[in-house]
Amino acid sequence: MTSALNILRNTFGYDSFRPPQGDIIDTVIAGGDALVLMPTGGGKSLCYQIPALARPGCGVVISPLIALMQDQVSALQQVGVRAAFLNSTLDSGRAREVEEDLLQGQLDLLYIAPERLTQERTHALLQQAPLALFAIDEAHCVSQWGHDFRADYLQLSLLHEQFPDVPRIALTATADKRTRKEIIQRLDLGAARQFIAGFDRPNIRYRIGLKQNAKQQLLRFLQDEHPRDAGIVYCLSRKKTEDIAFWLQDQGFNALPYHAGLDAAIRADYQSRFLREDAVIMVATVAFGMGIDKPDVRFVAHLDMPKTVEAYYQETGRAGRDGAPADAWMVYGLQDVIKLRQMLAGSEGSEEHKRAEQHRLNAMLGLCEITSCRRQSLLKYFGEHLQHACGNCDSCLDPVATWDGTEAARKALSVVYRTGQRFGVNHLVDVLRGSEAERIHQFDHQLLPTYGVGKDLDANQWRSVFRQLVARGYLRVDMDRFGALCLEEQCRPLLRGEENIQLRRDAAKGQGKQRTRTALPENIDVELWEALRDRRRELAEDQGVPPYVIFHDRTLQEICLIRPRNLAQFGRLSGVGERKLDKYGESFIQVVEHHLAAESAALG
Structure with missing residues (x-):
């Protein structure tokens, strides 16, 4: 892992891996396959970028959205990685240049869309090229049960069939057990090591x-x-x-x-x-x-x-x-x-x-x-x-108040039953509250035993009761009958008086605490922070890249706290690798120096 750690420190500017990045990277560098579930922001991209740099050949990244490839490639180029993409935004001349760079071993990472991977031209190109690995990003797109299904992902089993010696790493932030099973089956990853880093995003x-x-x-x-x-x-x-x-x-x-x-x-x-x-x-x-x-x-x-x-x-x-x-x-x-x-x-x-x-x-x-x-x-x-x-x-933070909704729930279930399970929420609320609306008399619902028994609750409170009964499986919404509420088997013990139910008490309109929050720590010098952001924005506009590609906010906050005065100090900041130190160090140190001089003048 020495070479991987060197790449992490010198190229990307971080001191150590987060678990389980090290194990994942070790597996892929050794030629093994991996399925990675890691929360958004957990560092998934490094799990294929570093092996692509450590192994001979080019890492091929299958990414579902061509609109984002440019920014991903720009970010890699900022740290000195030889990255490119092949997609429909390139003219034929530029596409041929990228293909030639790949064949000549001049690329570390190549991003392509899944639909391009199945084209004969791309297939022939990859067969001739030195390949380090295949990374399948947003792997949940292969699942027909998932929320982001992409039909082109169904063809990606060809990677294992046609490139059996090239390691594959499939990555996603979202997959329940069923989706994970389908990813493994459709991508032929039965022998892959699985790394599930957890789903919690505590921030x-x-x-x-x-x-x-x-x-x-x-x-x-x-x-x-x-x-x-x-x-x-x-x-x-x-x-x-x-x-x-x-x-x-x-x-x-x-x-x-x-x-x-x-x-x-x-x-x-x-x-x-x-x-x-x-x-x-x-x-x-x-x-x-x-x-x-x-x-x-x-x-x-x-x-x-x-x-x-x-x-x-x-x-x-x-x-x-x-x-x-x-x-x-x-x-x-x-x-x-x-x-x-x-x-x-x-x-x-x-x-x-x-x-x-x-x-x-x-x-x-x-x-x-x-x-x-x-x-x-x-x-x-x-x-x-x-x-x-x-x-x-x-x-x-604001624990929900609850109340004994047993009697109200029984009234709600009863009115659903006595109206024939044919009506939506608003009509049922009108019956319970004893409305004189024409529709009530049209169906003779003023004659029902449940008519007017719910005047103790207002209309919004009754809607809350029905909503919670649907959520807990006591009622269902029948779309074949225009949203009519129907009883579920689960409601029988509640109707018979064999169980009780606690319901949440919804806050009235306008209630609920608001908490003003800011991502900026209290000990940050706001003037220096804004000056650093201005410099970052200028550099980003000059290069036509997003500001975060230059430095993340976290790095700017570190500059505010440490106030580096020379390149050695600047190089110890998180997220500052050798390339970015050479490219941006002096420029940001200049901002710090200017701020300190202004601060000193104000005090003098």
Whole structure:
């Protein structure tokens, strides 16, 4: 591992590996295959970049999004790695140059899209080239049960068939047991060592609340906690992304919409702005985000509930890749569940697939409704046990008040039964509260024993009861009957008086504590911090790369604390390898010197 450690220190500027990076790298350098599950920001890329540099030949990285290859390659070139990509953005002349560099052994890493890998020209090229390894990034895309399925990934078993002596490493941040099993099967990784580094992202604060006025809730969240931060806001529909983005612009935020219906050139421009500019908010459908390397995303907000826990984990994981505090914030309502179930019912998947997706949707709703630590529940879903409550989710920080909802739940279940299991939530609430609406009399529901028995709770409280009964499996939403609520077998003991139920007490509108948070430590000199960021931005603009490719925020914070005055001191900073020391050391030391001189003059 000496050579690997030398590469880590001299090229990438880090002193030691994080577990289990060392074991993974050792396995691949020795020629073995590996399946790696590591949380976003955990250092997955080094697990194939360092073996590619340590082994003879070029490492080939299969990446699903060509829009991100340029930034990945730019970051490697910054530290002196000979990296390139082959995709449809290159003209034929440049593509031939890259191919020739590969054949001549002039490349350390080559990024290609999965659909290009199956082309005869690419296949013939790779057969002639010296290859160090194959890295399959975002490997969960191979799973038809997953949330990011890519049909082109199904062809990647050809790597083992046609290049049996080239080691392969498959990497993902999100895969439950079923998805892991499918990755192994489809990529022929039965003999690969498996490395599961855990799913916990302790720097992310998970917060889930009821949707009351989603726009205003989002606005309060941004104004109070992230007024000048980069972040992502996820919405379920294309139209909603545009509505929210333009509305946020009116509120003074630098917000952009992003969805698959936009022109490709516009999408590429918006993505580039998000990566290269500060404090851009991307309002997007799930079409945006996979492989995003931007480290300083301070929040991910959901204005609609994701379809699965895997999707939620993957999307929230785009926040706080730098390890600094970040927020995963979401508002949801029963209408989200109804909408998602309508989409599921209308899909072309098999009945088995629909049942599996229904189970996953129920798990997501359960995570929303849980009254205990959200992180414990989230990690449990992926088979990981967190012994103690995390102390960094809304359930831990502001414990949810509960109440004995047994009697209310029985009334709710009874009105579903007595109305024939044919009506949605609003009608059932009207019956319970004794409404005089015409629709009540149209069906003679004023004659039912349950009519008017629920006047002790207001309409929102009753909606909360029904929502929680759906989440816990006592009721289901029948999409064949336009969202009618139906009884599940599980409700029998509750109806018979054989069990009780505690329900969460939802906060009234406008309630709930807001916590202003900043990723900047209290002992940081803000003026020096801003000066360093300005210099980083200037250098990034000159080279046409995102600022974080020059240095991560963490390195700038270290400069603020240590205030290096010479290259020897600067070279000891985290993230400063030999190439970046030579390229940027003097420039940033100059900023420090100027700041110290101004500070001294002010004191004198």
